[in-house]
Amino acid sequence: MGKAxxxxxxxxxxxxxxxxxxxxxxxxxxxGVQYEGSEGSELLLSVPDSLRRDKxxxxxxxxxxxxxxxxSGGKVTVAFSIRKKSQTxxxxxxxxxxxxxxxxxxxxxxxxxxxxxxxxxxxxxNNTFAANAARAIARNPxxxxxxxxxxxxxxxxxxxxxxxxxxxxxxxxxxxxxxYITAESFTNEFILSIGQQxxxxxxxxxxxxxxxxxxxxxxLPGKKQTQExxxxxxxxxxxxxxxxxxxxxxxxxxxxxxxxxxxxxFSMGLNVxxxxxxxxxxxxxxxxxxEEKGVxxxxxxxxxxxxxxxxxxxxxERALTNLLAYxxxxxxxxxxEVAQRRLQDHxxxxxxxNIPIELIQRVVAEYFSLSHADLxxxxxxxxxxxxxxxxxxxxxxxxxxxxxxxxxxxxxxxHTTVMHACQKVQDKIRTDDTLESTIQFLIRSIKxxxx
Ligand code: ADP
Ligand code: MG
Numbered sequence: 389m390g391k392a393x394x395x396x397x398x399x400x401x402x403x404x405x406x407x408x409x410x411x412x413x414x415x416x417x418x419x420g421v422q423y424e425g426s427e428g429s430e431l432l433l434s435v436p437d438s439l440r441r442d443k444x445x446x447x448x449x450x451x452x453x454x455x456x457x458x459x460s461g462g463k464v465t466v467a468f469s470i471r472k473k474s475q476t477x478x479x480x481x482x483x484x485x486x487x488x489x490x491x492x493x494x495x496x497x498x499x500x501x502x503x504x505x506x507x508x509x510x511x512x513x514n515n516t517f518a519a520n521a522a523r524a525i526a527r528n529p530x531x532x533x534x535x536x537x538x539x540x541x542x543x544x545x546x547x548x549x550x551x552x553x554x555x556x557x558x559x560x561x562x563x564x565x566x567x568y569i570t571a572e573s574f575t576n577e578f579i580l581s582i583g584q585q586x587x588x589x590x591x592x593x594x595x596x597x598x599x600x601x602x603x604x605x606x607x608l609p610g611k612k613q614t615q616e617x618x619x620x621x622x623x624x625x626x627x628x629x630x631x632x633x634x635x636x637x638x639x640x641x642x643x644x645x646x647x648x649x650x651x652x653x654f655s656m657g658l659n660v661x662x663x664x665x666x667x668x669x670x671x672x673x674x675x676x677x678x679e680e681k682g683v684x685x686x687x688x689x690x691x692x693x694x695x696x697x698x699x700x701x702x703x704x705e706r707a708l709t710n711l712l713a714y715x716x717x718x719x720x721x722x723x724x725e726v727a728q729r730r731l732q733d734h735x736x737x738x739x740x741x742n743i744p745i746e747l748i749q750r751v752v753a754e755y756f757s758l759s760h761a762d763l764x765x766x767x768x769x770x771x772x773x774x775x776x777x778x779x780x781x782x783x784x785x786x787x788x789x790x791x792x793x794x795x796x797x798x799x800x801x802x803h804t805t806v807m808h809a810c811q812k813v814q815d816k817i818r819t820d821d822t823l824e825s826t827i828q829f830l831i832r833s834i835k836x837x838x839x
Pocket of ligand 1: 545
């Protein structure tokens with residue numbers, strides 16, 4: 389076997405190890421292992437410290453060697469050594485580079501929008517945790533929280549934060565290779581590369597970056613081959629302690645048709661959520677947007693907008709843009725009266741008493757990849773029963789229908805069944821800290837479709 393073959397063999401063995409040992413264990417012992425080369429049929433592997441060297445030699449070398457031997461069809465052994473600091477000099481630690489290297493680049497890399505920076509991201513109670521994690525990652529890529537997953541509903545700042553990490557790293561660590569891509573583009577690019585027989589190039593491209601930012605991974609369910617590719621990309625990057633950050637519109641545990649092993653990778657590191665902003669934060673964000681645009685908007689108009697638009701930041705921005713465009717067109721000053729008239733359509737009516745139950749059922753069914761008939765029907769399998777209970781709970785929360793009416797709409801069930809369902813969901817909210825944000829997400833989707 390040639391040198392290059394041994395390198396590839398090592399990658400294969402590592403991948404096999406991810407299947408063979410629990411993720412946490414793998415992470416603990418294998419994350420710092422680097423392939424240094426081969427001597428005869430011995431693979432030379434370096435590790436950061438003696439603890440890891442001893443552990444790996446004692447606990448894993450037998451398994452590794454038998455795996456390697458089997459894969460290559462000949463006897464292969466491994467030797468672990470402790471890596472000297474200088475050995476990692478291929479990419480010296482970011483902290484050192486920060487001081488030494490001139491900060492040349494001022495523009496954002498082509499795939500990033502220069503507007504999405506930390507300066508422009510307003511921090512409130514709803515997003516402090518996520519924003520702080522993102523900043524820590526940008527200061528110390530590959531070291532702080534790796535991997536990291538940011539999840540939350542539409543328009544809450546996921547893309548903004550993800551790109552802010554990219555922009556910041558680009559400025560502070562000009563030598564690091566950054567890739568920002570949506571899961572959708574990743575999928576398309578991958579498919580294209582197969583068609584053009586360039587999947588090797590594709591693999592190399594994403595396995596050789598220092599910071600990989602993938603937006604909207606909720607696009608991946610059902611895309612089997614892409615998931616497989618991403619899984620290997622993840623492992624390769626994780627092995628060499630490269631930073632990865634993902635965003636998703638819901639907790640990963642709720643993604644269906646995503647392989648378990650990929651799920652476990654995504655949820656392995658830090659998972660943080662973004663909630664809709666509170667009134668005070670909405671005001672602060674809107675003021676910031678107004679300032680950035682260099683326009684003047686009276687305080688009472690800002691209050692009007694923020695009191696009425698609670699869904700997300702994108703809707704806030706839309707209302708502002710609409711208002712500014714109008715004022716510009718008719719050369720009018722913006723005042724409370726103009727705003728009230730102009731923005732009526734943007735303000736969802738506060739009493740949405742009768743959102744149709746059918747709409748709620750459809751949104752919830754779709755979220756759980758069930759059919760509308762399933763949700764209304766009689767089957768009691770767990771996969772259906774819980775979504776059904778959730779839909780009942782949401783119906784109670786956001787409509788004025790009585791439990792009898794709700795029961796009727798869910799396949800003629802008794803009102804006590806509805807009460808029992810709501811109780812179940814409330815109990816579950818107490819023990820499952822992602823459930824509340826799932827419910828909020830569903831409610832936003834329902835209201836979004838109802839208007
Ligand atoms: P998502 O990716 O979660 O759908 P985006 O990141 O695209 O949301 O955000 C939607 C819009 O709202 C963007 O223009 C973004 O700049 C803005 N935005 C979101 N959160 C904030 C915030 N905390 N401060 C300032 N702007 C924000
Ligand atoms: Mg986005």
